[in-house]
Amino acid sequence: MKIAVFGRTELRCSICVLLLVPAAAVLGKLPALMLALVSLAVHELSHAFMAARLGLIVSSIEVQPFGFIAELHTPPRTPSECLSVAAAGPFASLLIALCGAGLGKYIGHTSAAFQDFCSFNLSLGLMNLLPFLPLDGGRLALALIEKRTGRARAQRTLSLFGIIFGVLLFCAGVMLVSATDAAFNPTPLAAGFFIFISALSEFRCSCGSNIKASLAELSRLRSGSAVRVVPIALRSDCTVRKALSFIGGRGYGIIFVVEAGATVGILDENIVLNAALRGENDAELSTLLPEHSASSAPNLPVFKR
Structure with a gap:
């Protein structure tokens, strides 16, 4: 209301x-x-x-x-x-x-x-x-580890910890209520229930968190705002589904597609996101490259093994 x-x-x-x-x-x-x-x-x-x-x-x-x-x-x-x-x-x-x-x-x-x-x-x-979602400590932990694990994986892990913590806190509240010599205190019950429900919601939303973050970056870009560019190198046989786990939430992703130690093309996260929206989650990044991407960009950086 x-x-x-x-x-x-x-x-x-x-x-x-x-x-x-x-x-x-x-x-x-x-x-x-x-x-x-x-x-x-x-x-x-x-x-x-x-x-x-x-x-x-x-x-x-x-x-x-x-x-x-x-x-x-x-x-x-x-x-x-x-x-x-x-x-x-x-x-x-x-x-x-x-x-x-x-x-x-x-x-x-x-x-x-x-x-x-x-x-x-x-x-x-x-x-x-405490480093569990949806608590603020979970947000702090998410900001610290998402660069290494990807936002979706980090959110799933931290929200799973939140679910476990919520259940344990609720059970502790039940034990306190059942104790005959203890005064009724609904705080652990209420807090445990709230944390469990919120953590469960975070866990369910974790699968689409990278896509939501990418859409937010695109929205800011289209509105004329400046966005942070995040370069990332991925193999040409990397799937769209896996690529999405590395982008989103940290800035606008620019993907250097690498094959045999050399860059064969460049994609941005908008292309990868559109492929996912078309249902091409198992498509390899090489299939998203233009036919002459390598020849049209002869000065692309080379990544040595």
């Missing part, structure tokens, strides 16, 4: 949140819910602020039962931008916890609500540094 529009960013609120507020009030948990929502708002708005500072368009910020979700219209263009946007949230949460601890030590006495607020931000910041 749309609440307001700030510039090009929509502020949305899930219907579930509206139902959660009266339920928390009945259970006497409304103050705790408000503190959690404020902490999550600062965390997520830090991501949005950093993205806006980098020139990225934040299309919407939605209030969900387990936090705020910022959706970027334009994804980060470089690994450094990915790192900056992903690190902004945990940094803000840990900064709040650190400042709160310092203030509490200076004053000497703080309320229980203030201590809970600082503890929640500390837990939020530390948990989001």
Whole structure:
């Protein structure tokens, strides 16, 4: 449900949140819910602020039962931008916890609500540094390893870790609830369920992540924006399917097609992407080259073995 529009960013609120507020009030948990929502708002708005500072368009910020979700219209263009946007949230949460601890030590006495607020931000910041998708630590790890493994493979691996972590956290919550001498704490249950569902969604989307990233690069290029060029050398018998795992998300790919130690042609990722859209995923790169590509480009670099 749309609440307001700030510039090009929509502020949305899930219907579930509206139902959660009266339920928390009945259970006497409304103050705790408000503190959690404020902490999550600062965390997520830090991501949005950093993205806006980098020139990225934040299309919407939605209030969900387990936090705020910022959706970027334009994804980060470089690994450094990915790192900056992903690190902004945990940094803000840990900064709040650190400042709160310092203030509490200076004053000497703080309320229980203030201590809970600082503890929640500390837990939020530390948990989001875990290298599992969809957590911010997973985004940091994705930006660091996608160059070596390809974005799709890295996203699958990190989201699989996220699924396992979500299941373990949910099971820990069930064990806490079943303990007769423990007070009811729904946080592990809710967090585990949210992480599991989000990680499962990331895993399902990983197969098309490189294609989505390539389409985003093409969109920026067609709109007149400058994009980063990423050169890559692949063998002529490399398939379109395998080539797609090496491009996308890091810039506009220029592929040097190599055969017998020499470059026989050059392709860009637009040609490879169009071949995939035509269903030619098992076609070799050599079949995508123009007939006289080698003769029309006599000064192509030679790659020695």
